[in-house]
Amino acid sequence: MSPDSPLTGSTGSGAHWFVPGRIEVLGKHTDYAGGRTLVAAVDRGVTTTCSPWDGEGVTASSTAVPGELHLTAGVDPHLAAGHWGGYVQAVIDRLTDNFGPLAPCRIEVSSDLPLASGMSSSSALVSSVVLALADANGFTGSARWARNVTDEADLAQYLACFENGMSFKELPGAAGVGTFGGSEDHTAMVASRAGQLGQFRFCPIRLERRVAFPADLALVVAVSGVAAEKTGAARDLYNRASLATREILRVWNEATGRRDAVLADALDADPEALRLHRLVSGDDYLTRRLDHFLAESERIIPAAADALEAGDLDGFGAAVDESQEVADTLLGNQVPQTIALARIARRLGAVAACSFGAGFGGSVWAGVPRADAEAFAAAWSEDYRAEFPAEAARATTLITAPGPSARRLG
Structure with missing residues (x-):
């Protein structure tokens, strides 16, 4: 990641920002525990226009x-x-706390991302509003911003704090929006490159490598019709998966006297996870949560990226299949509809297919030859309708590819 981020500077007046959605190719519930993800921005997202006006407030x-x-x-x-x-x-509350009063303004938000789809429409919304308001108010050109947001990694982490409520450097936190998430979404949104997947590690954010996505493949996304909202019951399930890693870490630190901040730090001291497994052996859910993290972050993602780099699409597909399986059997964040969509996609000839996002609904991506993408999407929808007619009535498909990161428009 370059310290000369394209996301600095300020107009000091109006501002017009686009923030893309993202596809989590692999990396379910790994980022907030310090694990790996394999991600890409997409060519759809949220646009926020901020313009001054003579009234009060926003x-x-x-x-x-x-x-x-x-x-x-x-x-x-x-x-x-x-x-x-x-x-x-x-966003308004946090920016005001961190940088001072906002000038009266109008903001208009538009989006071509499916809502509650797992493509991070809510994070794209938050991030686009942050960037537009911060830009229009001159915050991004301030000394305070320059001290705290020095590169893409800082920007991603700060944007994540608008949702998780945590403090960032000298910028104090607030309530956020109620999810105990990581910063994967925001990293994909501000640090992606067109035509590439980024393999990142978190807590702190660091880029491990970029892997070219085959130019002749498209990413076809099926939105299952089962909402993946981060509110209500779905939020509680999401937070359970998140809080389980904290509980594993609490048990570990208590037993060892260490002060590790995330699960990945504990693995640095226990690379085979032998002691970690012993410590949580009496709790089936925590054991499965640990096993999922080890499989997804430490083994599957490196294997999938290695296969892509080598042009081994069969190997890539096999690694992705395993990710889909352990999401169901270990993480437990799948629903019958997402399981079926991944299975149908592979049966129809997709190179790889996997659910993504927080889970408990949402979407599935499939890698297919670009020339066949539209026909594949139609067949995928038809076969899904045969198994889940009610959900299929709300389902949609879209065709995309790894795209560039957030940017100022105009």
């Missing part, structure tokens, strides 16, 4: 829904859980 609108929201820093807008305006309010 007036926000979305092309997806009618009406306007009138938001003020520190004032609860009393919106329903999961309402898009709640994400915007969290």
Whole structure:
């Protein structure tokens, strides 16, 4: 990652930002534990336009829904859980706390990302609003920003803090939006390169390698029709998976006297995870959670990236198949619909196919020859409809490819 990030500078007036969604090729629930992911930005995302106006506070609108929201820093807008305006309010509050009052402005948000699909539409929304407001208010050109956001890794981590509520360097935290997540989404959004997959490790963020994605392959995404919301019951399930790694770490630190911050740090001291396994052996869920992390982060992702680098698509597909399997049997974040979509895709000839995102719904990606992508998408939808007609009525497909990172428009 370059310290000369394209995401610095400031217009000090209006601003127009695009932040892409992302596909997590591999790396389910690994980032917040210090593990690996294999990710790409896509060519769809969220665009936020911020322009000055003569009123008070922030007036926000979305092309997806009618009406306007009138938001003020520190004032609860009393919106329903999961309402898009709640994400915007969290951004307004955090930027005000970190950099000072915002100038009165209008923001308009538009998106061509499917909602609750696992393509990180909520993180793209938050990030685009952060970048547009910070840019328009001159924050990105300030000395305080320059001290704290020095490169793409810093930017990704700071953007993640708008959701997890954590402090970042000298920028204090707040409540966030209620998920105990990592920074994978934001890293993919600000540090991706067109035509490549990025293999990253987290806590702290570091790029391990970039792997070219075959130019003659497309990524076909099937949105299952089962919402992957980070609110309500789905949020509770997501947070259970996240908090389990913290519990493993608590047990480890208590037994060893160490002060490791994330699970990956404990593995540095216990590379074979022998003691970790002994410590959690009495808890079936924690054991499965540990086993999933070891499989996904330490073995499957390096094997998949090695296979891609070598042009071994069969080997890549086999590694991805294993990721899909352990997501079901160990992590437990799959639903019958995502399991079926991955199975159907492979039966139809996809090089590889896997669910992605937080799980408990969401989407599945399939790597297929670009020339066959539209026909594949139609057949995939038809076969899915035969098994899950109700969900298929809400399902969609799209065709994409690894794309570039977030950028200022105009």
